[in-house]
Each structure stands twice: as structure tokens, then as C-alpha cells.
Amino acid sequence: MKTRTMAKMTKSQLVTVLSEKTGLAKKEVNGFFDELVTIAYKEVKKTGEFVLPGFGKMVKAKRKARMGVNPATGEKIKIAAKTVVKFRLAKAAKEAVL
Helix, strand or coil, X not given: CCCCCCCCCCHXXXXXXXXXXXXXXXXXXXXXXXXHHHHHHHHHHHHCEEEECCCEEXXXXXXXXXXXXXXXXXXXXXXXXXXXXXXXXCHHHHHHHC
């Protein structure tokens, strides 16, 4: 694999690299990714959390209502409470990268 400086790895590039490393067909690797994403979304929606060991976890979290400021006018506005999805990186991933 070439060392890249600025460009981010696209899904097709990732599929190609994984296909070469594992010996699986690109179609199989692509199908695996699509299925993994589907499972992750369903689990977060159902249980509020999806863990990918060694990488991190997606977590559903509730944000409280709060006051904000419209940057164009400086007017104070009320921001409603809502549910958001956060990704928490695993400690092992942080240590491997940093």
C-alpha cells in the first residue's frame, strides 16, 4: 500500500485493500461492509449501543433542551431536546493511533 499524505481513503479503496489482504472477492468485502452498517444501525436503534471490538462503539444519547444564540442576529433561541448518536473510540484504537 502506498503512503498517502492528504487524501482520505474512500470506501472502494478500503474494499480493495481488504480484498487483497484477506483474499476475499471485492463483492464479498463490500457485502460485508453493507451488512455491518445495517446491523450497527439496527442495534443502536434497538438497544442504544453497538460495539465494534477494538475500534469503538456507537451510542444513542439524549441532549437536554438549552438556550443558544443565532450567530447572524445575536438573538437568543431555544434549542429543543433531542436524541443524537455519538461514537466513542476504544482505548486500544486511541493508543494505536496516538
